[in-house]
Amino acid sequence: MIDFELTGKQAQVKELVHQFAMGVIRPMSLQADKDHRIPDDFMERMVAMRTMMSVGEVPQEYGGEGAGIGATPDKKGKTQKNRFAMIAAEEMAWGDISVLLSLPGPGLGGPPVQFTGTPEQRERFFSVFKKEGLHWGAYGLTEPGAGSDVAGIKTSCKKDGKHWILNGRKCFITNGGRADWVVIFATVDPIQGRAGHRAFVVEKGTPGFSCGKIEEKMGIRASETAELVLEDVRVPDENLLGGEEHYLKGKEGFMAAMKTFDSSRPMVAILGTGIARAAYDYTRDFVRENYVLARPIPRYAQLATTLADMKRLIDASRLMCWRAAWMADEGVPNAKEASMAKAYAAKAAMKVCSDAVQIMGAHGLEQHQFVEKWYRDIKVFDIFEGTGQIQRIVISKRILREMPNF
Numbered sequence: 553m554i555d556f557e558l559t560g561k562q563a564q565v566k567e568l569v570h571q572f573a574m575g576v577i578r579p580m581s582l583q584a585d586k587d588h589r590i591p592d593d594f595m596e597r598m599v600a601m602r603t604m605m606s607v608g609e610v611p612q613e614y615g616g617e618g619a620g621i622g623a624t625p626d627k628k629g630k631t632q633k634n635r636f637a638m639i640a641a642e643e644m645a646w647g648d649i650s651v652l653l654s655l656p657g658p659g660l661g662g663p664p665v666q667f668t669g670t671p672e673q674r675e676r677f678f679s680v681f682k683k684e685g686l687h688w689g690a691y692g693l694t695e696p697g698a699g700s701d702v703a704g705i706k707t708s709c710k711k712d713g714k715h716w717i718l719n720g721r722k723c724f725i726t727n728g729g730r731a732d733w734v735v736i737f738a739t740v741d742p743i744q745g746r747a748g749h750r751a752f753v754v755e756k757g758t759p760g761f762s763c764g765k766i767e768e769k770m771g772i773r774a775s776e777t778a779e780l781v782l783e784d785v786r787v788p789d790e791n792l793l794g795g796e797e798h799y800l801k802g803k804e805g806f807m808a809a810m811k812t813f814d815s816s817r818p819m820v821a822i823l824g825t826g827i828a829r830a831a832y833d834y835t836r837d838f839v840r841e842n843y844v845l846a847r848p849i850p851r852y853a854q855l856a857t858t859l860a861d862m863k864r865l866i867d868a869s870r871l872m873c874w875r876a877a878w879m880a881d882e883g884v885p886n887a888k889e890a891s892m893a894k895a896y897a898a899k900a901a902m903k904v905c906s907d908a909v910q911i912m913g914a915h916g917l918e919q920h921q922f923v924e925k926w927y928r929d930i931k932v933f934d935i936f937e938g939t940g941q942i943q944r945i946v947i948s949k950r951i952l953r954e955m956p957n958f
């Protein structure tokens with residue numbers, strides 16, 4: 553049975569992270585957006601404080617915090633780590649989304665290494681994050697011409713003795729330019745579709761592997777989004793995730809790419825909800841100061857209704873995210889519920905941020921102010937990690953599959 557009441561420890565984590573987001577992250581949010589970067593000394597402080605709340609975590613067995621601070625096993629031996637991670641992530645996104653996406657750590661590259669890598673590969677690639685300094689991992693799937701159509705990737709991999717030769721281009725890769733390593737998805741033969749996919753870890757500095765342009769974006773500007781170029785990149789056999797036998801089973805390379813999303817989609821959904829809540833909190837205070845306290849006028853009734861709608865959308869989004877997280881903690885397959893949370897929360901958050909601008913009138917459009925920034929930041933939540941349309945395809949396929957005799 554799902555219980556939505558926060559435990560004492562969860563409430564403590566929520567309060568702690570909220571104070572941190574309010575006192576440390578929010579004050580630098582607008583400047584980072586203006587500069588299109590988060591200063592290194594700020595990142596170093598975050599690492600020193602062990603704030604490893606990036607979207608992908610270094611698992612505890614490899615010296616990291618693991619997803620979900622404070623997620624120690626309960627009486628039944630279950631950790632609730634996804635629920636803890638949800639609570640903390642919403643508060644961090646409330647502070648600033650680009651900071652969260654830029655935090656050192658494996659990022660989205662973590663899940664394929666964790667799920668598909670051999671124990672030796674996990675140790676080798678996660679141990680990077682134990683070293684001094686700032687270290688990132690990244691996830692390289694998208695290509696020009698292959699975004700939603702994941703099966704259509706063209707980056708090629710050809711066997712050459714004890715190496716593979718990779719050629720191709722990846723685009724829109726979060727933290728791609730500064731990552732110590734990137735999980736690159738390539739194909740032995742595009743005709744084979746999903747069965748041809750292989751997942752490699754390509755390390756920074758490998759000859760032929762370079763960073764192309766850094767994208768200028770409408771939103772989440774302080775989060776790095778990079779193009780990656782692979783020209784005759786020689787990658788040793790040991791960097792093929794899971795080893796060659798792993799791929800003889802069929803679509804294992806493709807599955808390595810997709811499995812990432814079961815864990816990341818509810819997380820991305822709650823991040824959007826965190827931004828929506830930030831916009832709601834800000835607007836609610838604006839309404840209270842400018843209308844309720846200063847000049848109560850009939851228009852207030854309309855504003856109050858809009859505020860009520862905003863709050864309703866935020867709470868519904870959070871409940872869907874928590875359900876998907878609860879299922880993951882219980883070991884119940886959650887692909888449908890993860891996609892439902894992602895599809896719903898993204899649209900709900902866009903509506904909330906748009907309403908926030910509307911309520912604030914011209915002030916809502918002022919450049920380099922919070923509400924304008926959140927309005928720009930939120931759009932990508934209906935695009936990355938699978939667009940809204942793709943989520944609907946996932947949901948409908950699962951619904952039909954669940955029908956008897958289908």
Ligand SMILES: Cc1cc2nc3c(=O)[nH]c(=O)nc-3n(C[C@H](O)[C@H](O)[C@H](O)COP(=O)(O)OP(=O)(O)OC[C@H]3O[C@@H](n4cnc5c(N)ncnc54)[C@H](O)[C@@H]3O)c2cc1C
Pocket residue numbers: 660690691692693694697698699700701723724725726727769772777932935936937938939940941942
């Ligand atoms: C800021 C940012 C960060 C990103 N980070 C990463 C990253 O770290 N790693 C990575 O690999 N990728 C990353 N991406 C890429 C992202 O995952 C893709 O942008 C996304 O999958 C959509 O692909 P696309 O942009 O090529 O759009 P397209 O696939 O070209 O889609 C265009 C439109 O067509 C619709 N559409 C496409 N196919 C269908 C269909 N079958 N049915 C109905 N509608 C359809 C889409 O929903 C969309 O509205 C990032 C993108 C952004 C913007």
